[in-house]
Amino acid sequence: MPQSHWNDRDVSLLELLDRALDKGVIVWGDLTLSVADVDLLYVGVRLLLTSVETAERTKRMSAATAELPSYTAS
Amino acid sequence: MSAEVLYFYAITRPHSGWDGTQLPQASILPAAPVATLAHNGLLAVVSAVPAALFEPSVLAERLRDAEWARERVLGHHQVLSELLVHHTVLPCAFCTLLDDAASVRDLLLARAPVFEAALDEVGGAHEWGVKISYERVALAEWVSREAPELAALREVVAKMAPGAAYLYRKKMHQAAEQHLPTAVEACIATVHATLASYARAAHSAPVPPQQVSDYDQQVAWSGAYLVAVEQRASFIDAVQQAMEAYAPRGLHVAVTGPWPPYHFAALKEGAPTDAAVALE
Numbered sequence: 001m002p003q004s005h006w007n008d009r010d011v012s013l014l015e016l017l018d019r020a021l022d023k024g025v026i027v028w029g030d031l032t033l034s035v036a037d038v039d040l041l042y043v044g045v046r047l048l049l050t051s052v053e054t055a056e057r058t059k060r061m062s063a064a065t066a067e068l069p070s071y072t073a074s
Numbered sequence: 075m076s077a078e079v080l081y082f083y084a085i086t087r088p089h090s091g092w093d094g095t096q097l098p099q100a101s102i103l104p105a106a107p108v109a110t111l112a113h114n115g116l117l118a119v120v121s122a123v124p125a126a127l128f129e130p131s132v133l134a135e136r137l138r139d140a141e142w143a144r145e146r147v148l149g150h151h152q153v154l155s156e157l158l159v160h161h162t163v164l165p166c167a168f169c170t171l172l173d174d175a176a177s178v179r180d181l182l183l184a185r186a187p188v189f190e191a192a193l194d195e196v197g198g199a200h201e202w203g204v205k206i207s208y209e210r211v212a213l214a215e216w217v218s219r220e221a222p223e224l225a226a227l228r229e230v231v232a233k234m235a236p237g238a239a240y241l242y243r244k245k246m247h248q249a250a251e252q253h254l255p256t257a258v259e260a261c262i263a264t265v266h267a268t269l270a271s272y273a274r275a276a277h278s279a280p281v282p283p284q285q286v287s288d289y290d291q292q293v294a295w296s297g298a299y300l301v302a303v304e305q306r307a308s309f310i311d312a313v314q315q316a317m318e319a320y321a322p323r324g325l326h327v328a329v330t331g332p333w334p335p336y337h338f339a340a341l342k343e344g345a346p347t348d349a350a351v352a353l354e
Contacts, residue, residue, distance in 0.1 A: 019201075040137065
């Protein structure tokens with residue numbers, strides 16, 4: 001039986017980026033981030049997510065994703 | 075520009091039991107408590123933040139600090155999660171900023187019907203995200219063994235002498251590889267149709283391979299479903315059935331939620347110019 005190697009927490013955080021960075025109500029104003037800024041941010045945070053986690057980060061991330069139940073495949 | 079600008083989290087409609095005091099404890103910045111600006115039954119949820127941090131040229135630079143950026147993304151998310159408990163929520167995109175309370179009021183005033191309609195659509199429902207990924211080797215094995223399209227080839231191989239069968243096995247392997255996309259597409263179509271039947275609205279999008287290169291598995295597809303609270307249990311049951319049905323084929327179905335309805339908060343009319351005018 002093939003095993004999944006997804007990390008539930010990373011899946012949730014990536015799902016969050018997919019949503020918060022380019023979905024939701026878009027208000028066009030003088031202060032809106034440019035598409036280029038969003039792309040940079042996306043890449044930067046993604047790189048961070050896949051880097052080695054410190055205990056501090058792990059703790060914060062667990063707290064942040066506690067409300068994101070992941071009924072994730074085994 | 076004034077010393078503060080408003081970080082704009084969401085447009086909400088309070089639940090009837092909300093007494094106006096339960097505000098999210100989280101915020102976009104540690105010292106920027108969440109506040110609400112009410113107008114005609116709509117509530118804008120905001121935090122006053124230093125313009126020196128969030129003014130566009132500075133913000134773009136700050137967001138290059140991935141750790142800082144992530145703290146902000148998580149802050150945004152935590153506020154939305156807390157709001158979701160008590161309100162119908164239209165989540166704003168991350169780092170939506172307005173000049174001041176007057177800008178917010180003008181926006182709510184100018185677009186009230188659009189926001190009302192969007193709130194009606196998402197009321198009493200949550201967004202759930204579903205991803206389908208596959209493991210190439212496991213799926214190819216399943217296709218060689220089970221896929222109806224390869225039945226004829228399987229029969230030929232089964233009747234062959236061991237030496238000749240070797241060549242045909244290679245042929246089978248190639249045929250299986252060619253059928254992988256079909257097998258993945260069939261899974262996506264079936265799962266999406268099933269899950270959409272439990273949802274008020276649904277989004278479906280293939281995931282480009284380059285976006286998911288850090289997974290051990292190949293993510294092929296991503297769906298988002300707006301599911302009414304009373305349909306939630308049935309929806310999750312359907313997802314779990316799909317997981318169990320497809321796992322033996324090397325196809326993995328994963329679900330996350332409940333999310334604020336990010337995919338369903340797109341406004342029906344949205345020419346950039348009229349919002350810009352409203353913000354003047």
